[in-house]
Amino acid sequence: MFDDFFLISFVPILTGLFSALSCTLVGNILVLRKQAMLSDTISHVVLPGIVISFLIFGNLGSHFMLVGAAIAGLTAVGTIAVLRTYTSMDNSAAMATTLSVFFAAGVLMIELTAGGNVHLDVEHALYGNLESLIWIDGESLMSVFDSVSRQTIPVELTRAIIGFVLIASVMFVYWRFLIVSTFDHTFAEISGVPVGVVSAGVALAATNAAVISFDAVGSIIVIAMFVCPPAAARVLTHSLRDQVWLSLLFSSLSAVLGYAVAGYVPILLGFETSISAAGTIATLSGVILAVAIFYGKRQRSYDFLDGHQT
Amino acid sequence: MSADAISATELSVDYDGVTAIQDVDFTVRAEKLTAIVGPNGAGKSTLIKALLGLIPNRNGTISCFGTSPKQYRKNISYVPQRAQIDWEFPANVFDVVAMGLYGELGLLRRFSSAHKDRVQSALTDVDMADFAARQISQLSGGQQQRVFLARSIVQDAELILLDEPFGGIDSKSEAVIVDILRRQKQHGKSIVAVHHDLSTVKDYFDDVILLNKTVTAFGPINDVFTKSNIEKTYGVSNLDFLTGRS
Amino acid sequence: MTELIGYNTALALVGALLFGFSSGHVGAFVYLRKASLLSDSLAHATLPGLVIGFLVSTFLGMEEKNSLVLLLGAGVSALFGVVVIQWITARTKLGFDTAIAAVLSVFFGFGIVLLTGVQSVSVGQQAGLEDYILGSVSGMLLQDVVVIGLVSIMCSAAVVVYRRLLTAFIFDPVLSEMAGYAQHRMSFLLSLLTLVITIIGLKIVGLILVVAMLTIPAATARLWTTGVWSMSLLSALFGSVAAGIGVIISALLPSLPSGAVIVVLMFIALGLSIVVTHLRGSNV
Numbered sequence: 001m002f003d004d005f006f007l008i009s010f011v012p013i014l015t016g017l018f019s020a021l022s023c024t025l026v027g028n029i030l031v032l033r034k035q036a037m038l039s040d041t042i043s044h045v046v047l048p049g050i051v052i053s054f055l056i057f058g059n060l061g062s063h064f065m066l067v068g069a070a071i072a073g074l075t076a077v078g079t080i081a082v083l084r085t086y087t088s089m090d091n092s093a094a095m096a097t098t099l100s101v102f103f104a105a106g107v108l109m110i111e112l113t114a115g116g117n118v119h120l121d122v123e124h125a126l127y128g129n130l131e132s133l134i135w136i137d138g139e140s141l142m143s144v145f146d147s148v149s150r151q152t153i154p155v156e157l158t159r160a161i162i163g164f165v166l167i168a169s170v171m172f173v174y175w176r177f178l179i180v181s182t183f184d185h186t187f188a189e190i191s192g193v194p195v196g197v198v199s200a201g202v203a204l205a206a207t208n209a210a211v212i213s214f215d216a217v218g219s220i221i222v223i224a225m226f227v228c229p230p231a232a233a234r235v236l237t238h239s240l241r242d243q244v245w246l247s248l249l250f251s252s253l254s255a256v257l258g259y260a261v262a263g264y265v266p267i268l269l270g271f272e273t274s275i276s277a278a279g280t281i282a283t284l285s286g287v288i289l290a291v292a293i294f295y296g297k298r299q300r301s302y303d304f305l306d307g308h309q310t
Numbered sequence: 311m312s313a314d315a316i317s318a319t320e321l322s323v324d325y326d327g328v329t330a331i332q333d334v335d336f337t338v339r340a341e342k343l344t345a346i347v348g349p350n351g352a353g354k355s356t357l358i359k360a361l362l363g364l365i366p367n368r369n370g371t372i373s374c375f376g377t378s379p380k381q382y383r384k385n386i387s388y389v390p391q392r393a394q395i396d397w398e399f400p401a402n403v404f405d406v407v408a409m410g411l412y413g414e415l416g417l418l419r420r421f422s423s424a425h426k427d428r429v430q431s432a433l434t435d436v437d438m439a440d441f442a443a444r445q446i447s448q449l450s451g452g453q454q455q456r457v458f459l460a461r462s463i464v465q466d467a468e469l470i471l472l473d474e475p476f477g478g479i480d481s482k483s484e485a486v487i488v489d490i491l492r493r494q495k496q497h498g499k500s501i502v503a504v505h506h507d508l509s510t511v512k513d514y515f516d517d518v519i520l521l522n523k524t525v526t527a528f529g530p531i532n533d534v535f536t537k538s539n540i541e542k543t544y545g546v547s548n549l550d551f552l553t554g555r556s
Numbered sequence: 557m558t559e560l561i562g563y564n565t566a567l568a569l570v571g572a573l574l575f576g577f578s579s580g581h582v583g584a585f586v587y588l589r590k591a592s593l594l595s596d597s598l599a600h601a602t603l604p605g606l607v608i609g610f611l612v613s614t615f616l617g618m619e620e621k622n623s624l625v626l627l628l629g630a631g632v633s634a635l636f637g638v639v640v641i642q643w644i645t646a647r648t649k650l651g652f653d654t655a656i657a658a659v660l661s662v663f664f665g666f667g668i669v670l671l672t673g674v675q676s677v678s679v680g681q682q683a684g685l686e687d688y689i690l691g692s693v694s695g696m697l698l699q700d701v702v703v704i705g706l707v708s709i710m711c712s713a714a715v716v717v718y719r720r721l722l723t724a725f726i727f728d729p730v731l732s733e734m735a736g737y738a739q740h741r742m743s744f745l746l747s748l749l750t751l752v753i754t755i756i757g758l759k760i761v762g763l764i765l766v767v768a769m770l771t772i773p774a775a776t777a778r779l780w781t782t783g784v785w786s787m788s789l790l791s792a793l794f795g796s797v798a799a800g801i802g803v804i805i806s807a808l809l810p811s812l813p814s815g816a817v818i819v820v821l822m823f824i825a826l827g828l829s830i831v832v833t834h835l836r837g838s839n840v
Binding site for chain 3: 104
Binding site for chain 1: 359362363364383384386388390394395396399400401402405406409412413415416417418445447
């Protein structure tokens, strides 16, 4: 059963892992900023950007896909701003409108141009295609060090790793700005932190994470990777540092175990095919969150006006 | 020192498209404790935001020690209303005070042991050194306020602006905080606070600005904080129960 | 009419007109309550229930794709989602936004697991299930239309009966409580209406886009009128017209999912309304 591990499972596991880690890193900030649903919006609105890049360049491996998705993400942010200025919409209505119309446009583009293109369909957009990332020359661990075999590693993995390194290093450098502008916006502004740039940067990082995860887990399950591991960690600790490390641990666990469960459990149970890896990853992250809430100590709420426990 | 910390001339400020402050002139003396006092909706918080350079003035000028608030920002520290803070944020007392040094540290400069000492000494100043590792949600209202005062001490700013520092805290903490502010004044800091409790203005502050969209009066407490000025500001005639005598 | 567009499309058209009307009607109140994203979360949370409903109806030997059982499953599933959202926000310091995002994605993910599981054990024709994700009116049966139509009429009737109470509750919850209408009952009523609209909309617009039915017509109507009642009627009208035209387009070009077409139509109407009302406003 494990003979063809490097052929079939090696690349999907790593792609899933790095996608999940990228989303979780950004998710920590979104959860603290009370912007968890921004991940919902962004993961939907990148679809038309991805479709257009796909139509122009003919495959999902193109790095222009990132550019297309980033443009779609920024257009969506602009649309939300326009809707909020020119209608009576609040933030949630503007996000709901924008995400549904962008997603609908993406779906229509896919359907109108379907036929010639084989690799992009709506199902793929919804729940990813982790299982399809086969490494043709992957025979053993040694293949990783073989420059010829390495060339056939699917570009999705390379992109996930580069994306993760990019997000992690930008967040590391701007960590102080991120934290101070999230905790105390006014104080950050008078301390000279460019709060507008930081907000835009968070949205851009979320777009980046959503795009590199798009192949792996699709546009909706990716929300689970943004939100569930940080939420579970947040329930368990008061320390920001612990929260980030715990969330990355939960995220890795969901990604690796989720793939394994999806791939091997149905076979062990005697069924022919497997279940969706992306769906299993999301479910597992939800289970971890539920367990954290069950066993995490019940959080006391304070009445901030008198400082006494209520 | 006789210089003015802040001077505003013909200042008008809009907030959300509505005139919040209309054509006011006042000065704030350096190295004094000054209260901004006025009824709800008088524009007190808007004035603080204008002094921080966060919202533009429609008209007139503000100067802080001779320059604009925006240019002077490095030397201003700000203590927000407690209601504006997410106290469940995963940070402990030390982390919050250390944020006061972020402006100075920038992005990548290492947080050295000297910085750590400064945070500790600021915590000692507000008598919170024993609480350094405490999560901020597990503090009383007065303790939370002291943490923010420590953050402002560590910034070592010349001008300290506070929005309702005594909002919803017990009288013992109030006395401790007044004491901290007085010590800061002795170190040469100029302090301006929005204050809502008329009965304690005389005890806590040196100067007062009476504000209700326009400035009714400003200056040393004993000259300005009179019954007639208060009535003019609040638009009611029987305030004896609040001010004690006057 | 049926000769022009065919029996099946005529059925779908009737369902879409009625559903579009009541979703716009209810949507006006959901919009004013600023609860759009909650309905998005509920819609996604229906997926596990849909699949389980499908399995149940298959094992019970019912007619395949028995829509009542499927919709019942969807309702139970979404209701469970509401309970989980309340559990998370009551028990932890996590925000409402985090709770609805977690429920949305995890329920949907689990639904996909079930869906792919059903496909791999192939207990029957599960092809119909995917129609509920993006909406498809091609396989609409008479019983579907009857269910959608009746429930739509009931929802609109509830809005008519409760319109004053709902308005008071949304505008000033405390006032409405003082007047003797408990906030939690009004809140429950509005959530229930949202849930029911979401479920009957699954077939026509699909679970991903149903939130648009509750949001876009209402926002468009708000541009044209200031009264709550006139806004809800106008919103119902917009919803109905968009759903009707969308279904006809989708019937003429069967590859296009009806939900996506309807959403794009509604957005065009919103864009035009913004332009027209602003031009008109600047001329006055």
